[in-house]
Amino acid sequence: MLYVDNVILDGKNPDDLLRKYRKSKKVFNDVGMNLRDYLSNCSSVNDGIPLPDRASATVAKINGLCFDPLGLITPLLTKAKIFLQDLHKKKLGWDDALSEEDCGAWNTIKKEMTSFSVPVPRKVTQQQLCKHRTLSVFVDSSKRVYACAAYVTTETEDARRYTRLYCAKSKVALIGATQTIPNLGLLAIFIGVNMIEYIISRTGLKIDIRWTT
Numbered sequence: 001m002l003y004v005d006n007v008i009l010d011g012k013n014p015d016d017l018l019r020k021y022r023k024s025k026k027v028f029n030d031v032g033m034n035l036r037d038y039l040s041n042c043s044s045v046n047d048g049i050p051l052p053d054r055a056s057a058t059v060a061k062i063n064g065l066c067f068d069p070l071g072l073i074t075p076l077l078t079k080a081k082i083f084l085q086d087l088h089k090k091k092l093g094w095d096d097a098l099s100e101e102d103c104g105a106w107n108t109i110k111k112e113m114t115s116f117s118v119p120v121p122r123k124v125t126q127q128q129l130c131k132h133r134t135l136s137v138f139v140d141s142s143k144r145v146y147a148c149a150a151y152v153t154t155e156t157e158d159a160r161r162y163t164r165l166y167c168a169k170s171k172v173a174l175i176g177a178t179q180t181i182p183n184l185g186l187l188a189i190f191i192g193v194n195m196i197e198y199i200i201s202r203t204g205l206k207i208d209i210r211w212t213t
Contacts, residue, residue, distance in 0.1 A: 014044045021049055036097055043114075051103035066113070071168035074147065076116050079109050081172045082144055089175060124164045125205070126154040132208035135166075135199060139192040141184035144173055148192035150199060169195060
């Protein structure tokens, strides 16, 4: 009896790893076993493996690896969350291979995520010569997602204004729940209000004006 769970292979370079992929695939095909769910830490190796043989678990893994507690890249991660939810709707198991269509859609999302680059100012508000600060929280919803974003605007004594994204949050609508856009809009308001309370109570930031829309 031959049983295979996980196998770890190493190689000198991407070409060597791809040769080992093809060889291992052939060895197990010859005995009637479909070896799949290949995954490498080298993107060129992953690109060289046919879509049905790539690991489907990378969808959830990449989502989990994106540590973004402030929600600064929320729009970028939302597509991945929706895609993962769509896979659950299809009742795919953890080890089930993705269809070619799903693989293509995921590769497009993954490319956007891995190539995304934007500078994020570490300084959110001006401390010196601060006349007052305004906290603005925007909420919105669609058929699939509801979200909120908080901005802090600092006005200085010399009438200059600085506005920075402070934090954001999004949630994907529950599977199977009948929710209209107005319902999701109320949920967006709910997480927006919670965000305001958190910013005021936990950060110690002195806010003179607060408003939502």
